[in-house]
Amino acid sequence: MVPFMGYVSLFLLLPTGIVVYGAFVGPDGFTLSKFSVLTEQNVVTGFINSLIVSVASALIGAIGGALLAYAIVTGNPNGAFRRFVTAACGVLAQFGGVTLAFAFIATIGTAGIVYLFLKDHGLDLYPNRVWLYTLPGVTLVYSYFQIPLMVLVFLPALAGIKPHWRAATESLRGSGWHYWRYVAGPLLLPAST
Helix, strand or coil, X not given: CHHHHHHHHHHHHHXXXXXXXXXXXXXXXXXXXXXXXXXXXXXHHHHHHXXXXXXXXXXXXXXXXXXXXXXXXXXCCCCHHHHXXXXXXXXXXXXXXXXXXXXXXXXXXXXXXXXXXXXHCCCCCCCCCCCCCCHHHHHHHHHHHHHHHHHHHHHHHHHCCCHXXXXXXHHCCCCHHHHHHHHHHHHHHHHHC
């Protein structure tokens, strides 16, 4: 326990304490004046844009991941598609943050290898302006990470739904809506909370 607590103290608690101390202490002692920058237009815009990217990429990731996980679960359990997609999702879900941003910049950025190759062959990804660094571009980059992550999250829950439950619903004249509303939905709800 001592090495773990030392590691946590050195790399988590100490930097947090330094930031908190620096936020409330100025040259004249205790101050709240450093928080006045929170009302500046560029800070407010950055915060709003961050929320937009977070919500949009989470929704795209959740919907795309759920659909892809459903396609995997309803397919052949021993098929190559399932093995390939789950292996790819396992790798891509760990590929986020700075490395993901660098990968997109290095491949389809204005000096990226794929961008330059396509441009040399007559296809310009940015005919009007560079969209990669705009809100939709950043949302695309984060969705690239979110979709595989959501597949890994949804896959075990969807795999727990038995195919004969749908057949039982249909034999009782239930529609697809009835199946998801009264059978699959309640079964998935505890897995998602």
